[in-house]
Amino acid sequence: AQSVTQPDIHITVSEGASLELRCNYSYGATPYLFWYVQSPGQGLQLLLKYFSGDTLVQGIKGFEAEFKRSQSSFNLRKPSVHWSDAAEYFCAVGTGNQFYFGTGTSLTVIP
Amino acid sequence: DAMVIQNPRYQVTQFGKPVTLSCSQTLNHNVMYWYQQKSSQAPKLLFHYYDKDFNNEADTPDNFQSRRPNTSFCFLDIRSPGLGDAAMYLCATSRDLGFLDHEQYFGPGTRLTVT
Numbered sequence: 001a002q003s004v005t006q007p008d009i010h011i012t013v014s015e016g017a018s019l020e021l022r023c024n025y026s027y028g029a030t031p032y033l034f035w036y037v038q039s040p041g042q043g044l045q046l047l048l049k050y051f052s053g054d055t056l057v058q059g060i061k062g063f064e065a066e067f068k069r070s071q072s073s074f075n076l077r078k079p080s081v082h083w084s085d086a087a088e089y090f091c092a093v094g095t096g097n098q099f100y101f102g103t104g105t106s107l108t109v110i111p
Numbered sequence: 112d113a114m115v116i117q118n119p120r121y122q123v124t125q126f127g128k129p130v131t132l133s134c135s136q137t138l139n140h141n142v143m144y145w146y147q148q149k150s151s152q153a154p155k156l157l158f159h160y161y162d163k164d165f166n167n168e169a170d171t172p173d174n175f176q177s178r179r180p181n182t183s184f185c186f187l188d189i190r191s192p193g194l195g196d197a198a199m200y201l202c203a204t205s206r207d208l209g210f211l212d213h214e215q216y217f218g219p220g221t222r223l224t225v226t
Contacts (some may be wrong), residue, residue: 004153036217043115043201043217044154090153101153 004093004102009061012108021076023091023103025073034066034092035065038104044090050074061085114138115218117202123224124192132187132221134202142208143185145177146201146213154201160185161208189223195226 003026013019023077025031036044048059063065065076074091086109091102116135124130134143142161146154158167160179174196176188189196199220205213 009151041120041219043219044203045217046214049214059168099156101155103151103153 001079004091004100006089006102006105008105009103010106010108012110015083015109015111016080017069018057019076019078019081019085019107021073021089021091021107023076023102024072025091026072027093027095029095032094033065034094035059035063035074035076036090036092036101037061038088038090040087047076049091064108081107081109083111085109115204115216117200117218117221119221120219121222121224124189124225125226126193126194127191129213130189130192130223132189132200132202132223134185134187134218135183136202136216137183137203137208138204138216139182139205140204141182141214142205142213143179144203144205145175145187146203148199148201148220149214150198157187194225197223199223204215 005024007022034049035047037047038044047063048057048065050057050067059066063078065074067074086107088104088106090104093100114137118133144159145157147157148154156168157171157176174190179185199222201220202218203215205215207213
């Protein structure tokens with residue numbers, strides 16, 4: 001069965017520091033991969049998605065993610081974090097009409 | 112210019128008392144989804160409507176029902192809420208099925224408390 005793992009429940013970074021959020025998936029073939037962000041009191045917003053092609057994907061708000069087949073990973077990165085990036089981040093995997101979210105990583109940004 | 116609206120944002124109900132959560136959309140999308148998100152867990156798809164066609168996930172309890180009277184509105188009915196049904200309920204829409212090509216747009220969610 002497909003699954004998505006986000007090993008870090010909570011991460012704290014300083015404003016201006018770089019960020020990497022981890023995501024690992026389990027699926028027999030190449031899945032379709034997504035990152036969503038959920039700000040407090042808001043719905044989920046799509047940051048970026050990977051279907052095929054270039055393994056480095058650019059998203060909104062300065063985020064990027066890299067698909068690594070050998071590691072079954074799709075980690076989210078940002079070179080310089082802003083205070084407004086504090087939120088919950090969800091990785092998700094999709095196959096056909098099935099869609100699975102990870103349990104999320106909560107990001108705190110300190111001044 | 113809210114696109115997916117959920118009302119109320121916070122709902123308290125009593126054990127066993129039926130409750131209805133509401134979702135509306137201004138996007139004119141064909142598909143509407145309901146997800147359940149328990150504390151510190153991933154959102155879990157309960158069911159979706161493609162136009163008027165209802166599609167239930169295999170493991171969604173019978174206690175959960177849904178109605179879609181028109182394109183814009185979709186309701187989640189919990190017939191006899193138990194303490195385990197306390198969660199955030201997320202509504203989402205997409206233009207068509209096949210989320211690979213059709214992004215899901217999420218509402219802010221309704222947090223349900225069962226006392």
